[in-house]
Amino acid sequence: MASDDQPVPVFPKPVTLRDVAAQAGVSVATASKALNDQGRMTAETRERIRETARGLGFRPNSLAQSLLRRRSFTVGLLTNDTYGRFSLPLMSGISDALVDAGVSVFLCHVEEDPRLGQLHVEAMLDKRVDGIIATGKRIDRHLPVDLSNLRVPVIYAFTQPDPDAVAFVSDDGGGARLAIEHFRRLGRKRIAHVTGPASFAVVHERARAYRAVLAETGLPVIEPLLGAWSEAWGHEAVARLFDGSGERPDAVFCGNDQIARGVIDALRERGLGVPDDVGVIGFDNWEIVAEATRPPLTSVDMNLAALGREAGLTLLSLVGGKPATPGIRKLPCRLVVRQSCGRLPDG
Amino acid sequence: MASDDQPVPVFPKPVTLRDVAAQAGVSVATASKALNDQGRMTAETRERIRETARGLGFRPNSLAQSLLRRRSFTVGLLTNDTYGRFSLPLMSGISDALVDAGVSVFLCHVEEDPRLGQLHVEAMLDKRVDGIIATGKRIDRHLPVDLSNLRVPVIYAFTQPDPDAVAFVSDDGGGARLAIEHFRRLGRKRIAHVTGPASFAVVHERARAYRAVLAETGLPVIEPLLGAWSEAWGHEAVARLFDGSGERPDAVFCGNDQIARGVIDALRERGLGVPDDVGVIGFDNWEIVAEATRPPLTSVDMNLAALGREAGLTLLSLVGGKPATPGIRKLPCRLVVRQSCGRLPDG
DNA sequence: CGATTAAGGGAAAACCTTTTCTCAACTGAG
């Protein structure tokens, strides 16, 4: 008896179409058609069945539907971005694009272990996901998983695609251009660039844009400083830029917001004011950092949610059988202006 | 013709158990039993069927299995934590606990809109998730969704549970105790506490622990400063603590890592060294912040992955039919010692 | 050698929904 007084929560049996049909006094076929606006029957019958379904709280079993339609109305989002800094905004955009089609998103975090990753992919395929979106920590890094020759369409977003795949990435060169041109419009003359390690493709792409804009406008190019994606590197880079005897920068374009943060801290320690003496622009627009910086950081936003939306819509049309031409599509960045870059004297 | 040269990628038909059976020359029933180690047959037959399945690359259709077993081997993780700062570590712990049971996790982000949230929950139920784990931004905040009386078991992790539910939260009081006692062991005499807004239950819980430890050890209590969860507030709080004429703190225990960061910056601006003049300990151990702080921040870690693991295991046993006594279970925090708190003089 | 038992394997139902096909009844026209 002692083991009996623990109330075992009993979960009610889900109500099936059969139950609805029985209660309404029709066959399951008719019930199904009534609820899906299919087939022919009197408006009265249709309404009666619907009313019964509502009353019973009937919800169709997606599993059964999926089995029949050979689609699960689910897509998998594969990522190895531990902190979700890039994958969560992306996911939010994807969900956004898919929710109207009744499709949900399955976030699947794959560690660096390729075996475990492959396992997760298999699990998704077994669950008959309609498609997979792959994303990573950085645009030019591969996921530790092989996604070629899968049974479902694959889209790459913000990560290095396989050849012949469809991919969406941000236009980092354009983003850099945005930042530098903004500095130029504000009248900055000596614009430096502090960025991440040479092993990242985007580092070179942005540096190219940096040089190009400066060349176009006749401003001097300061050799970009390549280092790490960290605050500490931003700090150190300021020492390199400002310790020399040469003319000093009046603006720094940084490869990410953490570097920018380190730059700003270092400038303050040197008694240089931001934005009055030196303007600073970051990259990523990681709000939680950009807004906490003093002064709040102007930063290039990669529009990850929009990227996710595009990826989602494209995947959807791929699932629908419409072919998509493979290749990399670049989506524009936008500049989020806060206070670290300064403003026009007359503004 | 022009529309014909676009190669439409054709995805191979998945191979079914029927295919395996046909190729092996047995019935589907036998094939199924062979692959699942059920039924009786010669070892030779079993092996032959397995070999055929391997050769064909057969993978059972989870949808069909789930339909039959009335379980999807999927659990939903519901969150409204936009940046994933808390939900991702949690999810990683949950996945960890469930992967051995072959269960995957469905991350579902519900915005503040309750209607959309309810919609997502319905979608998960329709997909026949085995259970749901709810989590939020902060321990004492409700999700904008009603999860009572669902058809599946629900576990709350790091969010305010419904009454009679099973919940796991971190022991914030214990975490505070850890920090203060560490300061005391290091010989700090005047320990201040700068924390978040009064509207959070954990703020009071930690403040209680703060007072308790100080009272136990005979150290003076400085009235905790309640403000916001931001760097700016940490900055401002330093002004309040150090501008007065009274004796100054030699240690500050902060409500989160961002506050700690603001505190450290403000101290540096005042010419006070961390940890030599003032020790600082944060809360959350958000590595990306804690490690970037100069000096690297000692912080209380809430062990979210462990929390997730516990939640996952408990949900699993609930799904298995074993009852769990409702109530809130607190899991211990741990102190991650870096350099901002100082060390023993003789250490 | 006949009868019993065990072993090996198959048929069919079940899970739940959708869809096509079929069928009965009824309408209106000739």
Next chain:
DNA sequence: CTCAGTTGAGAAAAGGTTTTCCCTTAATCG
């Protein structure tokens, strides 16, 4: 009154797997 055509609704198959029950054959025992 008969026939074509329409309307309303049900039967059945399909989707892929698991499991129970049954049947056949071979082996064992008396």
